[in-house]
Amino acid sequence: xxxxxxxxxxxxxxxxxxxxxxxxxxxxxxxxxxxxxxxxxxxxxxxxxxxxxxxxxxxxxxxxxxxxxxxxxxxxxxxxxxxxxxxxxxxxxxxxxxxxxxxxxxxxxxxxxxxxxxxxxxxxxxxxxxxxxxxxxxxxxxxxxxxxxxxxxxxxxxxxxxxxxxxxxxxxxxxxxxxxxxxxxxxxxxxxxxxxxxxxxxxxxxxxxxxxxxxxxxxxxxxxxxxxxxxxxxxxxxxxxxxxxxxxxxxxxxxxxxxxxxxxxxxxxxxxxxxxxxxxxxxxxxxxxxxxxxxxxxxxx
Numbered sequence: 001x002x003x004x005x006x007x008x009x010x011x012x013x014x015x016x017x018x019x020x021x022x023x024x025x026x027x028x029x030x031x032x033x034x035x036x037x038x039x040x041x042x043x044x045x046x047x048x049x050x051x052x053x054x055x056x057x058x059x060x061x062x063x064x065x066x067x068x069x070x071x072x073x074x075x076x077x078x079x080x081x082x083x084x085x086x087x088x089x090x091x092x093x094x095x096x097x098x099x100x101x102x103x104x105x106x107x108x109x110x111x112x113x114x115x116x117x118x119x120x121x122x123x124x125x126x127x128x129x130x131x132x133x134x135x136x137x138x139x140x141x142x143x144x145x146x147x148x149x150x151x152x153x154x155x156x157x158x159x160x161x162x163x164x165x166x167x168x169x170x171x172x173x174x175x176x177x178x179x180x181x182x183x184x185x186x187x188x189x190x191x192x193x194x195x196x197x198x199x200x201x202x203x204x205x206x207x208x209x210x211x212x213x214x215x216x217x218x219x220x221x222x223x224x225x226x227x228x229x230x231x232x233x234x235x236x237x238x239x240x241x242x243x244x245x246x247x248x249x250x251x252x253x254x255x256x257x258x259x260x261x262x263x264x265x266x267x268x269x270x271x272x273x274x275x276x277x278x279x280x281x282x283x284x285x286x287x288x289x290x291x292x293x294x295x296x297x298x299x300x301x
Contacts, residue, residue: 001048003055004062008070011091015079019088020044020070021063023096024055032127032301033098034058035089039109041177041204041213043069045196046108049288050295057296058104063092065114067212068203080212080219082117082137083227089114090122102127102240104299106291108284110216113137113224116265119238120231128241128299132283132291133252135261137220138228143256151251154180158217165214166207173204185249185280192285231265238266243298244274245291250281 004022011017022044025031034054038046044062051060064071066088067080078084093103104127107115112131119126134140140148141155149156158165169176177200182189189197203209231237244262246252253276263272279286 001052003052004060007096009092009095011088015074017066017072017074017079017088019063019066019072019092021061021092022051023059023061024051025059029059031057031059032101032299033093033096033103034060034295034299035093035103035105035115036060036062037065037089037105037107037111037114038063038068039107039111040216041068041181042109042200043203045069045193045199046282046284048193048196050284050291053288053292054295058299059098061093061096061098063089065111065216067216068209069199073208073212077215077218078223080216081223081227082114082219083121083223085114086118086121089118090125093125099125104128104130104295106130106132106295106299108132109134109281113220116238117224117227119240119242120236123239126240127301128243129238130243130245130295130298131262132244133246133250133281134244135252135256135258136228136265137224138232139261139264140256141221141225145255148251148255151254155217155221158214159221162211162214166210169204169210169213170207174201177201177204181282185247185282185286187280187286191280191282196285228265238262238272239270241271241298242266242273243294244272245277245283245294246274247279247281247283248276249279252276 036047105115112134259274
């Protein structure tokens with residue numbers, strides 16, 4: 001992406017965690033800041049059709065979440081709590097100079113789960129949020145049905161003790177990526193740009209990345225659930241306007257009432273809206289122009 005420059009920012013010294021990302025413009029710009037967060041098993045590359053269309057209106061920041069892409073891969077399940085990953089986001093935005101004013105955040109899949117925790121733990125930092133193709137993690141696990149478990153089998157496979165799921169993914173990364181990611185929309189692999197696709201396959205073939213991805217899911221099924229229950233008990237809820245978009249051909253549409261679920265974890269006085277879109281799971285790559293339109297229509301200062 002020609003409009004962007006890369007950076008690496010250390011968000012914690014012990015253990016050291018370096019977060020890789022791209023940014024447009026600079027902190028002195030009068031444009032509002034927008035943080036974009038990717039999902040599994042991807043990287044910042046998911047935004048390659050979206051981010052360039054947003055630089056005229058926003059200072060855009062894209063990250064590789066810890067454990068993914070070129071960012072650090074610390075050890076231990078707790079390192080992948082969404083609260084820890086949200087702290088990375090807050091630290092990066094501070095070090096980039098976006099601390100005086102709240103910023104916008106849009107996340108897909110795992111990135112939206114990080115964005116959820118960012119909204120809860122750092123409410124003064126987030127002006128508004130867009131979440132793509134998720135419901136709250138706690139709600140999804142607690143409402144597990146046969147249809148959900150069949151569609152999201154990886155939620156239950158990847159949380160198994162190491163090294164079983166790691167060995168399964170590393171056994172044939174390309175074939176697994178083709179079957180798993182290609183099977184989530186009628187258009188198959190055609191929605192992915194070849195250069196981005198190779199980044200995803202490379203991640204699934206890298207032992208450290210695969211272990212980190214599994215720990216991300218292990219954290220989701222343990223510490224993230226504990227923190228979510230504690231947030232609800234304390235009344236720590238999303239306090240900014242929220243829009244949720246989900247694919248018409250995916251599990252959110254089939255198994256959940258997304259807007260209702262997000263209202264359950266948001267303050268009563270904030271706007272929560274959303275609707276399905278004509279897409280499979282990988283919304284930013286399948287229908288990027290619609291994502292751009294929704295972001296520009298919702299993220300207004």
